[in-house]
Amino acid sequence: MEKKIYQVCVIGGGSAGVMAALRTVLNNDECLFFPGTPKDKKKSRAMWVRRVENMPAHLEYKRGIEDPNLETIKWIQDSEFKNKLYLHKNVGVTSLSKRSDGMFEITTSKNEVYCAHYVILCTGVMDVQPIINGSIEPIFEYANAQTMDYCLICDGHHVLGKNTAVIGHNSGAAWVAIMLHERYEVPISILTHGEELNLSDEVEALVEKYKFKIIKEKITGLQGKERGILSQIDFENGHHLKVDICFVSLGMIVYNELARMLGADLDERGFVKANTAGETSVANLYVAGDLKANTRKQIYTAWDHAVSAANDINQKIRKLRR
Numbered sequence: 001m002e003k004k005i006y007q008v009c010v011i012g013g014g015s016a017g018v019m020a021a022l023r024t025v026l027n028n029d030e031c032l033f034f035p036g037t038p039k040d041k042k043k044s045r046a047m048w049v050r051r052v053e054n055m056p057a058h059l060e061y062k063r064g065i066e067d068p069n070l071e072t073i074k075w076i077q078d079s080e081f082k083n084k085l086y087l088h089k090n091v092g093v094t095s096l097s098k099r100s101d102g103m104f105e106i107t108t109s110k111n112e113v114y115c116a117h118y119v120i121l122c123t124g125v126m127d128v129q130p131i132i133n134g135s136i137e138p139i140f141e142y143a144n145a146q147t148m149d150y151c152l153i154c155d156g157h158h159v160l161g162k163n164t165a166v167i168g169h170n171s172g173a174a175w176v177a178i179m180l181h182e183r184y185e186v187p188i189s190i191l192t193h194g195e196e197l198n199l200s201d202e203v204e205a206l207v208e209k210y211k212f213k214i215i216k217e218k219i220t221g222l223q224g225k226e227r228g229i230l231s232q233i234d235f236e237n238g239h240h241l242k243v244d245i246c247f248v249s250l251g252m253i254v255y256n257e258l259a260r261m262l263g264a265d266l267d268e269r270g271f272v273k274a275n276t277a278g279e280t281s282v283a284n285l286y287v288a289g290d291l292k293a294n295t296r297k298q299i300y301t302a303w304d305h306a307v308s309a310a311n312d313i314n315q316k317i318r319k320l321r322r
């Protein structure tokens with residue numbers, strides 16, 4: 001029997017993937033949807049986001065991305081568009097190739113192979129965690145309670161009136177410290193966690209001007225005054241720093257493996273380059289969300305990319321039918 005060829009395949013089930021699936025079915029196009037295995041989900045940002053305060057109408061959710069995403073998928077499954085959604089729950093994609101006829105071949109974590117005309121890649125990124133005494137585990141208690149934060153735009157406002165630390169050693173981390181200080185006028189310590197500081201001249205001048213405390217010793221422990229509420233950071237020389245909140249700024253792991261398999265153009269940090277509609281250097285391969293190069297890494301930007309990609313694909317589908 002001839003293999004079914006789906007119109008659109010969406011890979012990744014975070015903010016970008018769910019919006020891409022929603023927009024695709026609302027455009028009345030077929031959507032083959034692989035939100036990822038439990039292991040993929042654990043590595044995603046969607047899974048770790050708790051309270052979303054920087055977007056209207058999100059405060060009631062305990063898990064600010066996962067909960068509304070589940071609601072949305074359930075709504076599609078109950079709607080008149082349910083027959084357009086081919087959801088493969090807990091399934092990820094392990095490889096992606098393009099046939100000579102231009103179709104994408106998609107191999108899943110279950111070793112099944114599917115075909116689609118268009119792919120929207122939404123596999124996201126992950127923040128690099130500091131390794132403390134050989135493990136990233138000590139961070140989680142504080143990250144879950146958001147006294148350890150990662151994103152300046154999402155959570156920068158948490159520092160107001162608080163003793164703040166930033167873990168990182170390069171200009172990117174120092175810019176986080178500078179922006180937090182300039183916006184919220186808080187005292188800042190930069191913790192290089194055993195690394196040498198590597199700053200541009202402009203950044204170095206601002207770090208000196210604002211008299212940031214620089215601590216280069218390795219971090220050996222985190223203390224809380226109650227569960228999740230950070231109060232002290234311990235260092236290997238036996239010193240301690242009293243802090244209320246800490247930002248981690250060590251860079252990102254970019255999940256670009258599937259884009260690389262197809263030879264899509266990447267920027268120097270590994271993000272996938274695309275035009276404004278989200279189409280990559282590989283025809284009919286689109287990217288949305290944090291994985292897309294040169295974009296703000298936020299829920300609402302992921303939504304916007306996903307809508308642009310699904311609409312561009314729909315335009316191509318409609319043109320072919322004319």
Ligand SMILES: Cc1cc2nc3c(=O)[nH]c(=O)nc-3n(C[C@H](O)[C@H](O)[C@H](O)COP(=O)(O)OP(=O)(O)OC[C@H]3O[C@@H](n4cnc5c(N)ncnc54)[C@H](O)[C@@H]3O)c2cc1C
Pocket residue numbers: 011012013014015016017034035036037040041042044045046047048049050051052053054055065091092093094122123124125127149150151154155255288289290291297298299300302
């Ligand atoms: C702690 C924290 C707090 C944040 N708070 C906010 C906030 O308050 N407001 C805001 O706007 N933004 C916030 N962000 C940023 C926001 O989480 C991201 O911008 C958003 O999640 C990006 O969505 P995405 O779909 O690109 O990626 P993700 O949400 O990371 O989703 C990636 C998806 O890809 C799937 N996947 C990965 N590999 C595969 C594969 N091979 N096959 C199939 N699926 C795969 C995963 O399962 C996952 O579903 C926060 C981020 C962090 C880390």
